[in-house]
Amino acid sequence: MELGDGTRCVRAGLPEPVPGEPFLPGPVFAAPYHLDPAGPSPDRDGYARMDNPTRRRLESAIGELEGGDCLVFSSGQAAITGLLLSVLRPGDTALLPADGYYTVRAFAAATLRAQAVAVMLIPTAGPYPPLGGVRLVLLETPSNPGLEVCDIAAVAAIARAAGTLLAVDNTTATPLGQRPLALGADVVVGSGTKALAGHSDLLLGYLVTRDSAVLARLRQWRDQTGAVPGAFDAWLAHRSLATLDLRLERQSANAAAVATRLSSRSDVAGVRWPGLPGDRSHPVAARQMRRMPGVVSFDLGSADRVARFLAASRLVAAATSFGGLHTTADRRAQWGDDTSEGFVRLSCGIEDTDDLLADLSAALDATG
Numbered sequence: 001m002e003l004g005d006g007t008r009c010v011r012a013g014l015p016e017p018v019p020g021e022p023f024l025p026g027p028v029f030a031a032p033y034h035l036d037p038a039g040p041s042p043d044r045d046g047y048a049r050m051d052n053p054t055r056r057r058l059e060s061a062i063g064e065l066e067g068g069d070c071l072v073f074s075s076g077q078a079a080i081t082g083l084l085l086s087v088l089r090p091g092d093t094a095l096l097p098a099d100g101y102y103t104v105r106a107f108a109a110a111t112l113r114a115q116a117v118a119v120m121l122i123p124t125a126g127p128y129p130p131l132g133g134v135r136l137v138l139l140e141t142p143s144n145p146g147l148e149v150c151d152i153a154a155v156a157a158i159a160r161a162a163g164t165l166l167a168v169d170n171t172t173a174t175p176l177g178q179r180p181l182a183l184g185a186d187v188v189v190g191s192g193t194k195a196l197a198g199h200s201d202l203l204l205g206y207l208v209t210r211d212s213a214v215l216a217r218l219r220q221w222r223d224q225t226g227a228v229p230g231a232f233d234a235w236l237a238h239r240s241l242a243t244l245d246l247r248l249e250r251q252s253a254n255a256a257a258v259a260t261r262l263s264s265r266s267d268v269a270g271v272r273w274p275g276l277p278g279d280r281s282h283p284v285a286a287r288q289m290r291r292m293p294g295v296v297s298f299d300l301g302s303a304d305r306v307a308r309f310l311a312a313s314r315l316v317a318a319a320t321s322f323g324g325l326h327t328t329a330d331r332r333a334q335w336g337d338d339t340s341e342g343f344v345r346l347s348c349g350i351e352d353t354d355d356l357l358a359d360l361s362a363a364l365d366a367t368g
Ligand SMILES: Cc1ncc(COP(=O)(O)O)c(C=O)c1O
Pocket: 075, 076, 077, 078, 080, 101, 140, 144, 169, 171, 172, 190, 191, 192, 193, 203, 204, 205, 321
């Protein structure tokens, strides 16, 4: 019998118990390590760009949760761009989300096109074109910020038939929300900066795969580019991972309550949350996701009303990230996302649901 999510999170990546040793050993701070005077040995740590035990423990933990072999990176962007640059060659075609995290599209425009990689931008909800001749597909589901969802297993089936590598950005769902490798994807990439680490105190990226050739290529890429997190950030992320199940449970419950409350208001438009039974992403989300994310999106009509709403709220902080302990909101158009001026991505924290609902309602009433 597979252990429950809470049990898996609290045990993930921990060493076997040794009397007198801590549960999670502290961070190992080193750049070089002492070498055997006779020369380096493959089973001893030599230099921290390649070797660090704190990082390896975090990789075991994330790998256990996603179901494959993990490499962690200095940020989500470092993981995603590392995947794109190490897999794609001039003349290749890559299919990327048209409505996903905007920096990935900006990177494609600035760097992939200059390397003669053709980029097709496809909306997350599809339809997906035939994949013959496409080297790599990157899905982002649920997408940030629109919370569209796509059927990973269906895209995996056409990708497999076409010999196309399928990667899924699992940032919003987290490995507890869905398991892309079990649904047929070849690679999971993501930002651990968001709900995975969840305390708004570090940047982290990760990649998980069961494909040994992809893993070897990405390891070489990371060894040579040096896009590794430091030992302290890796340790903090591992410590934080232990409570992922508890944090997601409250975030998701808060999102359900908030989405329902917002949907009932005539002064809030376009409420999206994949867990809402009436949401157009709900049927696929309910089938493939193990739990719903804590992120909700909606439209307050204008930039001015968003600013007044944020000023009036005591519990919703203006911040451009999501998945943290504190409830935050971000007006995405201010960063150049292709959203309306009043579009808000709200990330529910772990506050008490009643407090959050009361605060949101009061702030909306005050700015109606
Ligand atoms: C879906 C998604 N992928 C990747 C990233 C990039 O992650 P990072 O900020 O850790 O580089 C983000 C950041 O917001 C994101 O939302």
